[in-house]
Amino acid sequence: MIRISIDAMGGDHGPEVVLPSLLRVAERRPDARFVIFGREEAVRPVLDRLPRLREVSDFVHCDVAVRMDDKPSQALRQGRWKSSMWKAIEAVKTGDADACISAGNTGALMAMSKFCLRTMADIERPAIAAIWPTIRGESIVLDVGATIGADAQQLVDFAILGAAMANALFDIERPTVGLLNVGVEEIKGQEEVKEAGRMLREAALETIDYRGFVEGDDIGKGTVDVVVTEGFSGNIALKAAEGTARQIAEYLRAAMSRTLMARIGYLFARGAFQRLREKMDVRKINGGVFLGLKGIVIKSHGAADEEGFAAAVELGYEMIRSGVFDKTRATLDLYHARRPMLAVGAVSDA
C-alpha cells in the first residue's frame, strides 16, 4: 500500500480537477491510498460524486487555503499548522503518508516543506528536479528553481540526489551525470561549476558515472541521465525548452491548416500527429520533485488538468515504490564517509 497526501486546494482549479485525477490514479494503481486536505465545503461535494475515490481516501478539513499569489513568507505566516498545504506536508513528517502532492504555489510549497520536513543530514539546500523527455528517453534535470547560485558542494549534492533518483526511477545502476556549462572556451564556466567537476571526479563514487560538462543542447539529446545546474539557469533552460516546444506546435498547427492539400495530408497522417502530440505532451511529465528534504514532496503545475495532476501523483507513487529515499541516503553516506579521506588526499597532493 502506498499512501499519498494531497493538498486539494492548490492549482488553478482546486478540488474540481484534483479529485477526479485521484480517481484516475486509483483505477490504475489499486494499492494507492489518499489523505486529502482541503476545505469541507469545496471538497466534500466533489468527493461525494466519486464513491470509488472515497473508498480509498481519508478526508481532513482545513480552514485555510494558501492562495496562488501568496508570498512564501505570507503563506508561512497565515498557513502554518493549519492550511491544507501545510497539513499535507505534515502528513509525510508524521508518517501518515509516504509522499505529498500539491499544485499550489511553488514558493510557498518549498518554504513550508523546508520548515516542516527540514533538509536531509549533509544537505544544505533542497533542489527541484524535473524529468525531461529526450531523444533517447528521459533525463533528470536539477535544480530547476529552488536554489539560485549554488556553490560547488551544493552542486555535488545535487548530483548525488539526481543520480539516486535516476537509479530508482529509471532503474539504471550507475547513472551518467553531467554538469551544465557553456561552450565558449575562454570563459568556460563559473568557478563553482569547475570546482564541482573536480570534486565529482575525485570522489569517484560507485553510484555516479560522472561525464564532465554538458551544454544546453545536450539535455534534449539525452547525453547524460542527470544534468546538474543551479536553480537560475536550470529554471531558464526548462522554460526556454517549454517555450520552444509550444512555439513549434503553433507553427505546425498553422502550417497544417493553411492549404487544402495540407489539411488532406493532416487527415491521412492523423495517427502520426497523435503520436507526436503524445510525445510532446507536457502533462505526462508534470511534476517537480523536491529533493534533499526528509520526505518526498512533488509540485504539480498549477494549470494541470486531470491527466496532468494524475501524472504528478503517479510520479510520487513511483518515487516511493522504487525506494528513491533509501537509495539517496545510501549514496550520501558513502560520499560523506569518504570526504575526510578525500580532504587528506587533497592535502598530500599539494
Added chain:
Amino acid sequence: MIRISIDAMGGDHGPEVVLPSLLRVAERRPDARFVIFGREEAVRPVLDRLPRLREVSDFVHCDVAVRMDDKPSQALRQGRWKSSMWKAIEAVKTGDADACISAGNTGALMAMSKFCLRTMADIERPAIAAIWPTIRGESIVLDVGATIGADAQQLVDFAILGAAMANALFDIERPTVGLLNVGVEEIKGQEEVKEAGRMLREAALETIDYRGFVEGDDIGKGTVDVVVTEGFSGNIALKAAEGTARQIAEYLRAAMSRTLMARIGYLFARGAFQRLREKMDVRKINGGVFLGLKGIVIKSHGAADEEGFAAAVELGYEMIRSGVFDKTRATLDLYHARRPMLAVGAVSDA
C-alpha cells in the same frame, strides 16, 4: 557601398563554404564589397572559380589561421597581427571594412575583437546578441555567452545595446525590453537582476520601453523585443531551445515515416512541411553579434553551410545599413549624460 571583411579560414569547412556563400550575398546585395583574408593556397583556387565574386572582392594573404580548438590565449599569442581572423577584425579598426564576419572559434574571435577594437566608451564588457525567432516575429537575446555573471550596470548596458540593435534592425522606435528571471516568488532573481530592473526603471530612457522581468518561456512567445541576461544563462537558454527544436524535428520525422498512412499524408502536406522547415531553419538566423565593441564583429556558426554563412554576412550588412552603431552611441550618451542626475536623485530619496 557596404564593405565587409571576411575571415575565410574559420569554420569547419573554410574557404570552400565561405567563398561560395559570399557569391550568394553579392548576387542578392549588389552594393556589398568584400575583403577576404586567408591562406593564398586555400583561398585562391576557390576564388578563381568564382569570377563574379572576384569582381567585388579584395584578397589578402595571411600566413596564420586560428584553429577551431585553439584556446583564446593561444590564438592571441600565435595569431595576433598576422592571422586571417586578426586581419579581418583589424580591417574594421582601420576603416577598410564596416563589419567583420568569421566562422572561427568564438573564444578566439572575442578575445581578438576586444584586444583589437576595444570596448565602446562607458561599456565595460561586450555581449553576444542572438536573433531569436518567436511566435510574433523575432527578438534579440543577449548576452548568449560573452560575460559570465554580469553585474547590474552591465545588464543595463546590455539593455541599451540590445535596444539600439532592435531599433535599427527591426525598425522599432522604442523596443520593449525585459530582464530574464525565474518565476518562483520567494527567490525571485539574483540581486544583480533586481538592481538592474530598478536602474532601468529609474533611468526611464526614451529609447527603451522597459517591461520588467520575463521568464524563459517568454522568449519564444516574443513577449518583449529584447531579452537581457548574463552570458551563462543566456547561452544555456539558447542551446536548450536549439536542442528542443532539433528534438521535435526528430520526433516529427520519425512519426511521419512510420506508417503508410503517415507517409501518404506527408506527401499531401509536403508544402506545409517545407514551410515549417523554413520557419525552423536555424541557418537563416545564423550569426552572433558582438555588441559593445568599437566596431561590428559577427560570429557565424562553425558548422554553417553556404546559406548559413551568407545569413551571417547579410546580418552584418543590415547592421551597417541600418546604422546600429550610431544609434547605440546616441542611447549610451543619453543614458550616461543622465546618470549623475540619477545618482543625485537616489541620494535625495534616501
